[in-house]
């Protein structure tokens with residue numbers, strides 16, 4: 212087979228293997244996937260989710276609002292809060308990351324990152340930073356932080372100094388309002404504030420790799436009067452599962468990953 216034909220066949224096979232539903236707009240170069248929901252688990256509707264990650268059998272969650280912010284360790288299957296650490300009333304909890312046995316919790320406008328020992332959930336340090344704190348994740352070496360703009364800061368976990376920063380840029384320009392973050396298989400996924408979309412981007416360049424549209428989630432089944440926007444992405448490295456939730460949602464949803472081919 213000649214090379215162009217081989218490449219064309221390869222591309223067709225890859226497209227077929229993806230099988231995810233592609234949107235006609237934006238261009239096919241930036242795919243939009245709408246993965247199926249595989250299962251759901253209970254989520255505390257009093258939890259104003261600002262940071263979420265998975266550690267074995269537990270959700271680790273940072274909740275927001277002044278006077279209500281907490282760091283929580285929650286049993287995944289039942290939603291039972293096993294341990295919680297309240298923040299001072301003047302602190303608004305935001306993004307959360309787990310790196311080398313330490314939990315890093317951002318605050319919204321207070322410019323302080325609280326560090327905890329994962330095992331004891333006791334505070335061990337505080338770091339200052341400039342601007343607002345929104346989302347936080349890591350690649351096992353360094354932290355990645357959002358602040359509500361289109362910028363991502365790469366942070367040294369030893370002293371919270373900024374190593375570099377980049378702008379998340381899609382086909383229509385910078386993607387603003389980047390919120391909760393999750394490192395997933397070499398990409399970063401970010402909630403876009405006030406939308407049902409997640410943007411996937413390259414952590415080296417900030418180039419947008421695709422979008423996840425979750426506007427179809429069956430929220431009516433799990434509606435809560437105080438239910439707020441989609442926010443919260445957690446990846447289970449052991450089982451290759453992706454979970455999402457929202458502020459004050461009654462459920463967490465596992466979305467199909469990797470996307471399977473749809474029926475012809």
Ligand SMILES: [Ca+2]
Pocket residue numbers: 262263264347348391392393443444445
């Ligand atoms: Ca997360």
